[in-house]
Amino acid sequence: MRSFCVMSTVAVTVVLSPAFCNAGETSLVSQGRYLTQLAGCPSCHTAPGRPSFAGGYVMKLPMGTLYTPNITPDRETGIGTWSDDDFVRAMQQGVGRDGRHLYPAFPYTSYTLMTRSDILAIKAYLFSLAPVHNVPPPDSMKFPYNMRSLIGGWNRLFLSDRRFQDDSHQSAQWNRGAYLVRSVGHCGECHTPRGRLSQAMEQSKFLGGGIADGWSAYNITSDPIAGIGAWSSDDLKRYLLSGAAPGKGWAAGPMGLEVANSTRYLTEEDVLSVVTYLRTVIPVRAGDKVSRSAAAEIPRNRSPSSLDQMPGARIYDLYCANCHGSSAVPVADLYPSMRNESTVGDTPPRNLVMIILLGALDSFGSGGASMPSFARKFDDRQIADLVNYLEVQDGNPKASIGPGQVGGWRSQAP
Numbered sequence: 454m455r456s457f458c459v460m461s462t463v464a465v466t467v468v469l470s471p472a473f474c475n476a477g478e479t480s481l482v483s484q485g486r487y488l489t490q491l492a493g494c495p496s497c498h499t500a501p502g503r504p505s506f507a508g509g510y511v512m513k514l515p516m517g518t519l520y521t522p523n524i525t526p527d528r529e530t531g532i533g534t535w536s537d538d539d540f541v542r543a544m545q546q547g548v549g550r551d552g553r554h555l556y557p558a559f560p561y562t563s564y565t566l567m568t569r570s571d572i573l574a575i576k577a578y579l580f581s582l583a584p585v586h587n588v589p590p591p592d593s594m595k596f597p598y599n600m601r602s603l604i605g606g607w608n609r610l611f612l613s614d615r616r617f618q619d620d621s622h623q624s625a626q627w628n629r630g631a632y633l634v635r636s637v638g639h640c641g642e643c644h645t646p647r648g649r650l651s652q653a654m655e656q657s658k659f660l661g662g663g664i665a666d667g668w669s670a671y672n673i674t675s676d677p678i679a680g681i682g683a684w685s686s687d688d689l690k691r692y693l694l695s696g697a698a699p700g701k702g703w704a705a706g707p708m709g710l711e712v713a714n715s716t717r718y719l720t721e722e723d724v725l726s727v728v729t730y731l732r733t734v735i736p737v738r739a740g741d742k743v744s745r746s747a748a749a750e751i752p753r754n755r756s757p758s759s760l761d762q763m764p765g766a767r768i769y770d771l772y773c774a775n776c777h778g779s780s781a782v783p784v785a786d787l788y789p790s791m792r793n794e795s796t797v798g799d800t801p802p803r804n805l806v807m808i809i810l811l812g813a814l815d816s817f818g819s820g821g822a823s824m825p826s827f828a829r830k831f832d833d834r835q836i837a838d839l840v841n842y843l844e845v846q847d848g849n850p851k852a853s854i855g856p857g858q859v860g861g862w863r864s865q866a867p
Contacts, residue, residue, distance in 0.1 A: 485578025487718065488571055491637045492564070494579075495714040496707075497521050500589075506582065507531075509589040512558055513666065513867060515652075517594030519558050527584035540576045541569055546614055547604070554604035556592075557611075562654070566617040566636035611653040626722075630730025633723060638715070643670035643707065661737030667865030668706040669803045671745070671795065676736035678744045689728045693719060701746045702795035705813040705824075706804065748798030749847045765842025768835060772827070788824075797848040802840050806854070806862045809836055828866070833859040 489495070498521050500509035508523035526533040532540070532550075539550040547561035548554055555561060564572070597603060608614075617636055619628045634640045643665040645654040655661075662672035662679075674680040681689065688698040696704035696712035704712045719727065743751060760766060776788040791797050796804045812826035831839070833856035840859075844852045 479577075481574055481577045482581045483578075484571075485574035485576070485581075487720075488637060489575050489578050490715050490718045491633065491723075492575065493639070493711060493715045494524065494575070496710045498524050504585045504587070506579065507585040507587040509587065511867060513865070514558060516598040517592065519556055519592050519594070520589040522589060523585065523587050524579055525582055525585040525587075526580045527586050530586050530588050531584060532579065533584060535576075537573055537576065541572050544572045544575075547608060547612065554601045554608070556594075556601075556604065557607065557652070560639040560642040562612055563636055563639035563642055565612065565614050566632070568616060571637070607651070607653075611651065624729075626726045626729050627733065629723065630726035630728070633727055634730055638727070640673070644673050658737050660731075660734050661739070665707045666867050667803075667862060668708075668807050669799060670707070671702075671799070672737055672739070673731060674734045674737045675732055676738050679738045679741040680734075680736060681731065682736065683744055683746075686725075686728050686732075689731065690724050693717070693724055693727065697789075699789070700793045703789040705796070705808050706811065709813055743798075743849075745795040745798035746793050748800075748849045749792045751849060753845070753850060755845055755850075760842070760846055763838070763842045763845065764835075765838040765840070768831070768839045769842055772830075773839075776824075791843055791847045794847075797843050800849045800852040801858070802844060802848065802852055802854060803862055805840050805843065805848075806836060806859055807866065809839065810863055810866050828863070833857070833863065 495505055497510055497512070498506045498508050500507070500511070500521075503509055504525070506523070506525050508521045510521040512519040512521065523531040525531040528534050535543075535550050542548050543550070543555060544561060544564045544567060546565070547557065547559065592599075617632050620631070623631075641654055641659055644660045644663055645656075646658050646661055646663050647654055660672070660674045660680075663670045672680040675682045677683040684692075684698065684701055688701050692698040692702065692704065693712070693716040695717065696709060716724075777791055778788075789796075796802075796808060799805070808824065809831065810826060810828045813824045827836070836859045837854050837856045841853050844850060
């Protein structure tokens, strides 16, 4: 008789296959491991080249720099002395064991919707890990953001401190998807615009697009042009599980990490629930007239010979065409084609610049595909030339940029 780990959460009981459960794990620890992955904890609490969950990941924010804490069960430098109530309070109210307010870069404004049982399952998993003795560097926040006491007032304005409630007018699948997107997955923390001064999510534009680590976190509302309303369910499912939806988009930057550490672990039931919910999110439109993945269909008035004379054409031929091909001959099985690709079709082309600067690792099972960083290879003028060439050929011909804009985005790169 086959054994399964059973995970009971909001609205749906999830059955995990033996392949997901580690030998010797209790059902609570297995549930916690799954929720920890969906909550994205490994992405933020693991510094490159350092032990998992030991903290030290750098978060560059407009108001300063934060280093994520150690959340292994080490009793001196981690959370080994935290009680259940300590852990729940941090997740739901943003207050640490020492009574200090946590910066809202930790997404407790979304985790507050989580059930106590799910939060304690995450704690059970973290406490099952080997402790790591590690003290991350101290935070460096600008005045007045270095005054944590001010966060209490911010919380009174922007923290709901309430748990998720099922919508009786919706299906169990929809409610499960809403719970995962709005709380555990905290998708809105990156994909929702923020107030300029408060830095709180603008709930009226929920999932309408934001900025994360210098990258654009795209509009993922149901709008067919600005969002993902024109994506099929199979497109969305494939993207969440593999990071690639050819003809629509490929995950890189923070979303590449999210796929690698989180969404690719979604069970079949949960990925369908997320897709079901996302299809109903109120559409947000920001003046877009053509979708990012359809920008290649915009009429062009440049001849092939004039395209070849653009400064970026030679750069593309020398450094990009071998993997990405041309519009006529894409290499889309392994690497994204430049045609009908969200990164190329976006305006402004922030993510196109960021991926040229930072590259992309094969972190989500794309069969070996990766892209090196060209930050040291190209100066700001060369990157602007390359981006402008790609925009004229396969993106938005009006989305031209200059070296100054490239330099600004370069300065925001992690």
